Every structure is written in structure tokens, then in C-alpha cells.
Amino acid sequence: DQQVKQNSPSLSVQEGRISILNCDYTNSMFDYFLWYKKYPAEGPTFLISISSIKDKNEDGRFTVFLNKSAKHLSLHIVPSQPGDSAVYFCAGKPGVNTGKLIFGQGTTLQVKP
Amino acid sequence: EAGVVQSPRYKIIEKKQPVAFWCNPISGHNTLYWYRQNLGQGPELLIRYENEEAVDDSQLPKDRFSAERLKGVDSTLKIQPAELGDSAVYLCASSLGGQGFTEAFFGQGTRLTVV
Numbered sequence: 001d002q003q004v005k006q007n008s009p010s011l012s013v014q015e016g017r018i019s020i021l022n023c024d025y026t027n028s029m030f031d032y033f034l035w036y037k038k039y040p041a042e043g044p045t046f047l048i049s050i051s052s053i054k055d056k057n058e059d060g061r062f063t064v065f066l067n068k069s070a071k072h073l074s075l076h077i078v079p080s081q082p083g084d085s086a087v088y089f090c091a092g093k094p095g096v097n098t099g100k101l102i103f104g105q106g107t108t109l110q111v112k113p
Numbered sequence: 114e115a116g117v118v119q120s121p122r123y124k125i126i127e128k129k130q131p132v133a134f135w136c137n138p139i140s141g142h143n144t145l146y147w148y149r150q151n152l153g154q155g156p157e158l159l160i161r162y163e164n165e166e167a168v169d170d171s172q173l174p175k176d177r178f179s180a181e182r183l184k185g186v187d188s189t190l191k192i193q194p195a196e197l198g199d200s201a202v203y204l205c206a207s208s209l210g211g212q213g214f215t216e217a218f219f220g221q222g223t224r225l226t227v228v
Contacts, residue, residue: 004155032214043117043204043219044156051214089155099144099208100169101217103155 003027004092006104014112019077021107023090026071030092034101035064035075038087047088048075080111115139117220119205125226131193134223138186138207145182146217147190148204156204162188163210195227 005024013019023033031052036044050057050064050073057064063076077084087108091101118137126132138145143164148156159178161169164185173180177196182188192199202224206217 006155034216036219041221043206043221046216046218049214049216091155093214098161098169099146099210099215099217100158100161101156103157105153105155 002104003094003102004090004104006088006090006107008107009105010108010110012110012112013080015082016079019075019080019084019109019111021075021077021088021090021109023073023075023104024071025073025092027092027094027102028071029094030102031096032093033064033066033073034091034093035062036089036091036103037084038089038106044089077109080109082111082113085109085111117205117207117218119203119220119223121223122221123224123226125228126195128197128227129194131191132195132225133189133191134203134205134225136188136190136205136220138188138205139218142207142209142218143185144208144210144215144217145188146204146206146208147180147188148206148219150202150204150222152201159190192225195225197227200225200227 034049035047038044066073087106090104145162147159150156162182180190202222204222206219208217209215
């Protein structure tokens with residue numbers, strides 16, 4: 001049972017344009033959602049989070065949108081830069097009493113110069 | 114400030130052999146996690162520690178995997194005996210823990226290949 005799904009294995013965008021990465025979930029008990037970025041041969045790096053009681057969180061070029069009715073969240077990167085090329089993981093935290101994260105499969109983003 | 118440190122970075126062993134991974138979390142982080150990441154998948158939690166107590170080990174294959182976090186700081190994850198299907202990247206992460214949300218910081222991982 002995959003509680004967090006990233007249905008697009010890869011995405012390619014032009015430098016300067018918007019990148020939109022999508023994530024769907026099934027567990028209504030998630031209280032936080034997080035996005036991590038991972039470069040090859042490195043561990044995942046925390047990027048941005050959103051509480052389940054919010055519908056938007058913005059941090060510089062990165063914005064996460066949460067649609068609870070659709071059980072869908074997305075990460076927008078504007079403008080995209082070549083250094084953003086990495087694997088992006090969406091994760092949900094299932095409740096206030098745990099720090100456990102449930103990750104999606106990841107989406108590989110390529111930003112072309 | 115030093116991040117989460119893991120060693121070794123890479124390990125190749127024959128099946129049925131034992132292997133151990135070591136993790137030093139960020140100073141002051143009470144919560145420590147071991148995740149396993151299979152190729153093309155996201156990380157999956159194996160075990161979570163709050164200080165020296167294992168509070169979530171439901172996903173740890175206890176017949177061959179063991180972990181310890183002595184004194185609530187460093188941690189070791191062991192596999193004995195290793196199987197071909199254990200080939201993966203083993204990630205350690207730590208967070209402040211406590212009430213409220215705190216993000217987890219990951220180490221670089223140990224890539225295990227079982228041949």
C-alpha cells in the first residue's frame with residue numbers, strides 16, 4: 001500500500017521556466033508534508049514543508065501547495081535553475097506523535113540551460 | 114556545524130556475511146532514524162530512536178537486522194547474515210525531536226552491495 005505517490009518519474013524544463021512536481025497521498029492522518037531534494041551520492045536535503053492545516057507555503061523560489069480534498073500537493077520552483085536538477089521526494093508525516101516520514105518514489109528534475 | 118556522519122560510504126560483501134553501518138547524528142538531536150532506500154524508490158523507515166529507546170522498529174526485519182544506540186548518541190545497524198535483496202542505500206537521519214515539527218537531516222548514506 002503506497003501511501004505517498006509521485007506518478008511522474010521524470011520532468012524536464014528549460015532554465016527560467018516553472019517546474020511543477022506533483023504528489024498524491026492516501027493517508028488522511030498526515031499532519032505535515034515535506035519535500036526533500038537529493039543529488040547523486042548524497043543524502044536527501046530538506047527543502048520545504050507544509051502543515052496539513054495550511055494550503056500554501058512559500059520560501060524564496062519554492063512554493064508548496066496542498067489540496068486536502070484532492071489529497072494532492074505540488075512543489076513549484078520559479079524560476080528553475082540548472083542547479084535545481086536533482087531527484088525530488090515528497091514525504092508525509094503520519095501524526096503528531098511520530099517523526100517517521102513516508103516517502104514517495106521520487107521525481108527526477110532536469111533543468112536545461 | 115557537522116551534519117550527520119555515516120560510515121562506510123560503500124560496502125561490498127558476499128551473501129551470508131555480516132555487515133555493520135555506523136552513524137553519528139547532529140549534536141543535540143535526540144531522534145535518530147535508519148532508513149533503507151532501494152533503487153528507484155524513496156527511503157523507507159527501518160527504525161526510529163528517541164534518545165536510546167527504539168520507539169518504532171515495526172519495519173525492521175528482526176530475524177537478521179539489529180540496531181543499537183548506546184548512550185543515546187551514535188548508532189549502529191547490523192545485518193547478519195546478509196542476503197542479495199539487502200543491496201540498497203542505508204540512510205541515517207536525525208532530528209531535534211520533542212513536540213512540534215522538526216525536519217530530519219540525512220547523512221550521505223552507505224551503499225551496500227551483496228554479491
